[in-house]
Amino acid sequence: MDNVLIVVDDLEAVKAFFIELGLKLEGQTTVEGPAVGSLIGLGDVRSTIAMLRTPDGQGIELDKFHTPDAVRFGPVDAPVNTLGLRRIMFAVVGIDAVVARMQAHGAELIGRMQYETSYRLAYLRGPEGIIVGLAEQFFSANS
Structure with a gap:
């Protein structure tokens, strides 16, 4: 890509x-x-x-x-299940610090979760309703 x-x-x-x-x-x-x-x-x-x-x-x-002028298709705060490209996900280290930094920059936290013992995830909404996912992968001592 x-x-x-x-x-x-x-x-x-x-x-x-x-x-x-x-x-x-x-x-x-x-x-x-x-x-x-x-x-x-x-x-x-x-x-x-x-x-x-x-x-x-x-x-x-x-x-x-x-x-020509851009065309807005749907509301700025469209939910994540709206058809089409809805989010971009980035791999990060130190997800809590990244979330805090982005919130200080005006991002809205949509939600967070931990997926088993492998990932911590967070979704943020930035300017113009852009949804950004953050993923922090855990590495075990056995990997």
Whole structure:
């Protein structure tokens, strides 16, 4: 996988959220013109994109459309069982500290749980209703 695209309205807020989570801004630019429109199936396209990377190199592309306007499909706080891409999950170390840091940055804790003796999980809702999952894997002395 190279990246996942998230279309956003407030590029700066969402970018700051993912940077706080530990992603690095790889670059940001504005794209427009017939070639871009032809690629994505829209006319008169102008958008600003920011590419972020996880420490292991996976990408998240944030896209703020200036023209045509982005279309909101459903409520911002759609539940996790809404059809379509609903969350991105990241492997973390020190899940409690990450949750606290993200809450201080404005994220809402949806819930947490421990899965047997292998994982601790947490779901957070960030800017624009984006749901982020956090997974901390436990390693036993036998592994």
